[in-house]
Amino acid sequence: MEFKDKNILILGLGISGISTAKALYKLGARITVSDLRKEDELKENISQIEGLNIDLLLGTNDVPLDDIDLIVKSPGIPLNIDILKKAYKKNIQVVTDLELAYKINPNANLIVITGTNGKTTTTTLVGEFFKKAGYTTHVVGNIGVGLLWNLVNSNEEDIFVIEASSFQLENTMDFKPKVSLILNITPDHLNWHNTLENYIKAKKKVFINQGKNEFTILNYDDQLLRKMEGEVKSNLIWFSVDNILTKGVYTQDDYIVINDGVKTHKVIKSEDVKILGKHNLENALGAVAIGWIMGLDVDIMKEVLSEFPGVEHRIEYVTTIKGVNFYNDSKGTNPDASTKAIEAIKPPIILIAGGQDKGSDFEDFILAFNDKVKTLILLGETKEKIKNTALKLGFNNIYIVNNMEEAVNKSFEVSESGDNVLLSPACASWDMYSSFEMRGEDFKRAVYRLKEE
Structure with missing residues (x-):
């Protein structure tokens, strides 16, 4: 997609908004940023785009849409606010940074991790796998690091490990990562999505466009995810703490093992995984599944799993x-x-x-x-x-x-x-x-x- 000289409205000058503004400016777009917060509340954020020719409309989102070609909204902004209702009536496309990333570079090595719980721990762990293996790795997204500025400054072989929320996935249309992982689904954010069905639909968008050249990783122990098997068109890989699988990543005889359909490979003893709890064992299995299909050495994953202490604010x-x-x-x-x-x-x-x-x-x-x-x-x-x-x-x-x-x-x-x-x-x-x-x-x-x- 060509962005040069396009008029793009960015709603929200938070982490994703700043990253988006800088990236689109580099690509030659004409940018307007709107944020309900006032200038004195946004001094630090504004300083990060200082020197760029960007129009700022602060304290309001009552923005004229006549010349706007595309709206990029910060993930947490609800879809039912007035300006977005007006945009839909004018057939202006509204996206989040995930969709925009795919439009900017559909060939990027995008690994996307979502789920109700465990996203940040798993995203960080997978990032450590790839860093240890020597890849230039960008751990970005809902984890608190902007995606797009990293993307437009990356090389072809760089790896992007992206934590994706349901808010980010909601406004994707063509988005298609190389690898998607859903860790689990339980009711959450129902005040935003209104129903569990809407929440699940948003999560499914992580794999819905994937095909035979991509991989989808799902938790076999999660009944909601197991029912999605028929909707997956890509290469489906299961992981499980409670079940022995004919192919996939699971625990057996107190080991995390990879079964490639022909042979079983031991990765590490479950008790040697440093992060605590059964839920973190699930996170580790999901991470190992990503490492396996991306060709990482088992010994590298074992070393990281034995040393990784977890992340702040998670037990x-x-x-x-x-x-x-x-x-x-x-x-x-x-x-x-x-x-x-x-x-x-x-x-x-x-x-x-x-x-x-x-x-x-x-x-x-x-x-x-x-x-x-x-x-x-x-x-x-x-x-x-x-x-x-x-x-x-x-x-x-x-x-x-x-x-x-x-x-x-x-x-x-x-x-x-x-x-x-x-x-x-x-x-x-x-x-x-x-x-x-x-x-x-x-x-x-x-x-x-x-x-x-």
């Missing part, structure tokens, strides 16, 4: 105070993710949960306590909703607090040596924080203040 060990261990799982932004964190941590657990309501149901989350959680400390928008669900299910040892410092102090007050305090909110952070990262940092600061006392 991250913080410190121990008087025999009480503190873990930061702020990335537990839905009930399923937090359930997996509970499964990974040894009891007794003092759990800190609550945050923005995404329309989730918390019954299965409470049932997953399974005598492992001894105390529940709740904060945020959902605190009463979770409390009422817990009481209905017979869990009564609950404290309500107003902020993270109170939550951490209360957790230590009710703890005993040998307890594990786990922040895993089961909710988004946006009721109290700008991101789950900020929430996790606040938790860690509160813990370290406690240690200083």
Whole structure:
């Protein structure tokens, strides 16, 4: 697709918006950026495009569309805002950076990882595989690094490992990565997608255009994903923690193994994978499947798996105070993710949960306590909703607090040596924080203040 002299409107000057603006400017497009935030809120962002001839319309998205050829929206912007409704009426194409990446370079080595949970850990792990193997590797996307600026400055042999959210995938049409991986699907972002069916449809877009020259990797243990087999037109590779497969990546006799359909190859003992929990074993299997079909050496994958510590805010060990261990799982932004964190941590657990309501149901989350959680400390928008669900299910040892410092102090007050305090909110952070990262940092600061006392 030719971008020179095209009039392109970018909605949102966040990480993806900045990367998109710089990339399209380099390709010769005429760019307008609109953001509802005002200039004083965007000083740092604006500084990253300083010197570029880009029109900025800040504090509004009431933008004339008469001459606009294409709109690139930041992933989290809802599809039902007025400016996008006007664009659809004028038949102006609206895309996110994923679709644009494919339009810019359909031959790029794009490996795309999605799913409800585990995306960031798996994306980072796969990136480490390729870096260790000597490839110039770009770990980008929903992980917090802009895709397009990296893409337009890359070489043909570079590898792109992309974490993709349902928001990014929603507005793709022709997008077709070389390798796609869906780790799992459970209800999430229903306040944005409205229904589980819409959410699943968005996730499917990662493989829907792939053909006989591409690969799709799915989790065989996920019933929703197993039902998608008939919709996959590419080379389908399964991975499984619970099942022996005739071909694919799975666990057998306490090893991660690759079965190429003819021979089985041992990769590493499951217990030697450094990241904790069954869910992280699933993440490792998905990553190994990518490495296998991309021709990476098994010994390289083994070495990385034995050393990779995980990523910040995902069951991250913080410190121990008087025999009480503190873990930061702020990335537990839905009930399923937090359930997996509970499964990974040894009891007794003092759990800190609550945050923005995404329309989730918390019954299965409470049932997953399974005598492992001894105390529940709740904060945020959902605190009463979770409390009422817990009481209905017979869990009564609950404290309500107003902020993270109170939550951490209360957790230590009710703890005993040998307890594990786990922040895993089961909710988004946006009721109290700008991101789950900020929430996790606040938790860690509160813990370290406690240690200083």
